[in-house]
């Protein structure tokens with residue numbers, strides 16, 4: 001068996017073209033969506049992700065607001081930047097690029113974001129709505145990567161009803177929230193969350209129908225560890241040196257050979273990453289649509 005491809009690039013492109021029409025309609029109504037990004041420090045990967053977000057905005061007609069801040073910014077000064085974006089009417093939604101430097105209290109920053117402008121769906125109010133299952137239909141944003149994974153599966157007609165999903169990694173952007181989405185009645189999967197303290201990972205992998213690997217450990221999952229016909233979503237991204245070229249290259253958590261035994265597999269790059277970017281745009285557009293519907297603009 002060779003896995004069919006869960007093509008994140010093509011799916012994200014389709015979502016972006018659907019969004020162009022919604023952005024045009026909002027613009028006609030006088031509500032031009034504007035995405036703000038807050039980037040602290042000079043991590044090249046974070047710079048590249050933020051650059052990609054603004055490129056996407058330009059493609060669909062969303063305005064861009066960019067705050068690039070020094071790595072030694074104080075908690076107080078960063079909070080002042082958050083307050084300014086909360087108050088800026090041109091910014092209809094924004095994100096704080098993670099991770100933040102160690103001296104910054106990330107949770108305090110996330111809590112300070114106006115929940116109505118929380119384009120990442122990571123404010124406690126919005127995560128709380130996800131727990132309470134009150135954001136159906138979309139009256140609050142969902143975290144981008146979990147939402148992107150669900151959308152990628154839906155648009156490839158991969159049904160998770162009754163399937164056993166093994167999520168590896170307990171981070172706030174992927175591992176923790178995705179179980180809440182996958183266990184909703186509309187999807188009805190059974191989810192196990194594994195992490196660095198999990199003792200029987202090989203046994204769990206051997207029986208999992210679906211694996212969401214978000215550990216950031218290059219090729220930690222090999223072909224011989226998965227179940228035949230599994231669905232594999234490779235979220236983790238590491239930059240490792242290519243022995244042939246000596247250059248750094250992107251490497252996922254799942255060995256590419258696993259495609260020989262899987263039914264479906266998301267490439268990395270080209271799978272979950274582009275979906276994360278697309279779902280951020282969805283959150284920005286939906287926030288602007290909610291503002292119009294509530295007469296706030």
Ligand SMILES: Nc1nc2c(c(=O)[nH]1)N[C@@H](CN(C=O)c1ccc(C(=O)N[C@@H](CCC(=O)O)C(=O)O)cc1)CN2
Pocket residue numbers: 048049052095096097098099120144145173237250268269270271272273274275276277
């Ligand atoms: N505030 C947030 N911070 C971070 C998030 C997030 O959702 N919100 N997720 C990740 C980084 N991230 C978005 O911010 C992200 C990562 C990867 C990609 C992506 O498209 N990757 C490409 C390859 C990119 C490359 O060539 O370097 C792919 O998979 O094809 C998009 C967004 C952590 N921080």
